Amino acid sequence: MNNFIYDIPTRVYFGENQLSNLGKELRKYGKRVLLTYGGGSIKKIGLYDKILDELKKGDFTVFELSGIEPNPRIKSVREGALICKKENIDVLLAVGGGSTIDATKFIAAGACTDTDPWEFFSKNAPIEKALPIVTILTLSATGSEMNAGGVISNTQTQDKIGRLSPNLLPKASFLDPSITYTVNKFQTACGVVDIFSHIMEVYFNTQNSLYMLDCFMEGLMKTLLKYGPIALKNPNDYEARANIMWASSWAINGFISSDKNQAWSCHPIEHQLSAIYDITHGLGLALVTPRWLEYCLDETTVSKYYQFGTNVFDIDKNLSPMEVAKQSIQMLSKFFFETLELDNTFTKVGIKEEDFEIMAEKACNNSVIQGFKPLNKEDIINIFKMCM
Numbered sequence: 001m002n003n004f005i006y007d008i009p010t011r012v013y014f015g016e017n018q019l020s021n022l023g024k025e026l027r028k029y030g031k032r033v034l035l036t037y038g039g040g041s042i043k044k045i046g047l048y049d050k051i052l053d054e055l056k057k058g059d060f061t062v063f064e065l066s067g068i069e070p071n072p073r074i075k076s077v078r079e080g081a082l083i084c085k086k087e088n089i090d091v092l093l094a095v096g097g098g099s100t101i102d103a104t105k106f107i108a109a110g111a112c113t114d115t116d117p118w119e120f121f122s123k124n125a126p127i128e129k130a131l132p133i134v135t136i137l138t139l140s141a142t143g144s145e146m147n148a149g150g151v152i153s154n155t156q157t158q159d160k161i162g163r164l165s166p167n168l169l170p171k172a173s174f175l176d177p178s179i180t181y182t183v184n185k186f187q188t189a190c191g192v193v194d195i196f197s198h199i200m201e202v203y204f205n206t207q208n209s210l211y212m213l214d215c216f217m218e219g220l221m222k223t224l225l226k227y228g229p230i231a232l233k234n235p236n237d238y239e240a241r242a243n244i245m246w247a248s249s250w251a252i253n254g255f256i257s258s259d260k261n262q263a264w265s266c267h268p269i270e271h272q273l274s275a276i277y278d279i280t281h282g283l284g285l286a287l288v289t290p291r292w293l294e295y296c297l298d299e300t301t302v303s304k305y306y307q308f309g310t311n312v313f314d315i316d317k318n319l320s321p322m323e324v325a326k327q328s329i330q331m332l333s334k335f336f337f338e339t340l341e342l343d344n345t346f347t348k349v350g351i352k353e354e355d356f357e358i359m360a361e362k363a364c365n366n367s368v369i370q371g372f373k374p375l376n377k378e379d380i381i382n383i384f385k386m387c388m
């Protein structure tokens with residue numbers, strides 16, 4: 001295993017009625033707050049009013065940026081960075097899912113430089129500083145509330161690109177599972193798949209793994225298998241929402257990947273689907289992941305599938321490794337497409353063969369994804385064909 005440094009300084013307020021701590025957290029950074037949110041769900045669920053009450057009590061000066069889109073656009077990032085500069089914002093308060101939080105991260109960075117924020121993605125411009133960010137999570141999926149990454153889309157170039165920097169880590173995040181009661185069935189299912197995929201991207205790895213980390217990942221995946229269907233059936237089940245929410249943060253806060261640095265596979269592939277077709281990230285992952293598993297299965301990789309199948313899906317250990325592997329892919333597909341009721345083909349969601357070439361090229365950056373199994377453009381096109 002490799003050496004590593006683990007350092008996640010985000011303070012988490014988990015559970016109901018934690019908003020009374022919001023003023024105290026924000027005050028550490030100043031009085032001028034930019035509140036960022038999406039298309040208005042926070043108003044419908046009554047959260048907006050509660051937040052404004054807290055901000056009023058703390059005597060904050062509040063500015064707003066609303067309308068941050070799912071698959072957030074660079075346009076919103078530019079707009080937010082301008083507000084920060086013009087209004088001398090001290091701290092950003094992101095209220096929403098991954099899209100709002102991701103956009104807010106790059107607003108915070110864009111506010112501290114004269115570079116156009118798209119250059120963080122197109123030219124890898126340095127992220128030397130960012131304004132402090134506090135988040136209130138409303139959807140369990142991306143883990144953006146407790147990690148250093150974010151993904152932004154540019155509709156003009158049809159690019160969707162991710163970037164990491166420790167300066168983007170939220171200072172504090174409020175995780176109240178009851179806020180996610182109103183997340184609809186489809187977004188709940190997509191969130192569960194996204195969390196599952198964050199774990200699989202690390203679990204299916206050729207680098208030696210710490211046994212304890214593999215066990216931890218298997219526990220997280222079993223948590224999703226258990227509580228995903230419960231949250232779908234009974235959206236107001238606190239235990240289910242709480243387990244999914246905390247799993248979302250731990251799947252991608254650096255803990256499980258601490259000793260590994262192999263590239264991810266399904267995420268760069270999926271980001272091309274949502275860049276062109278604007279589909280929900282978790283749906284794209286559900287479509288790609290079982291086919292990717294099928295494509296990568298051979299005698300050299302089968303042992304990991306055997307471990308996955310027997311430990312996560314409790315498949316009979318006495319079956320041959322290849323049989324366990326095949327059954328595990330079937331069970332995962334069943335979970336995504338039957339239990340979580342997500343569409344199971346590109347055709348159903350409108351993804352067309354004419355875009356395979358360009359999407360595959362961008363996914364591997366005209367080179368090779370050095371992941372669990374190296375994938376070049378042709379491999380990715382083959383995986384796309386399996387998704388039709």
Ligand code: NZQ
Pocket residue numbers: 037038039040041042045068069070071072096097098099100102138139140141142143144147149150151179180181182183184187191194252267281
């Ligand atoms: O925009 P509003 O009105 O808020 O509605 C949102 C949106 O329509 C709605 N929603 C959120 N919370 C709700 C709610 N509706 C009712 N009740 C609530 N409590 O849900 C819809 C989807 O929201 P969004 O933020 O787009 O979802 P998600 O959290 O899945 O974020 C997806 C984005 O994050 C990126 C994805 O690629 C995608 O762009 N990712 C970010 C990562 C990261 N920062 O580390 C990693 C991920 O792999 C991922 O790539």
Ligand code: ZN
Pocket residue numbers: 142194195197198267281
């Ligand atoms: Zn993801």
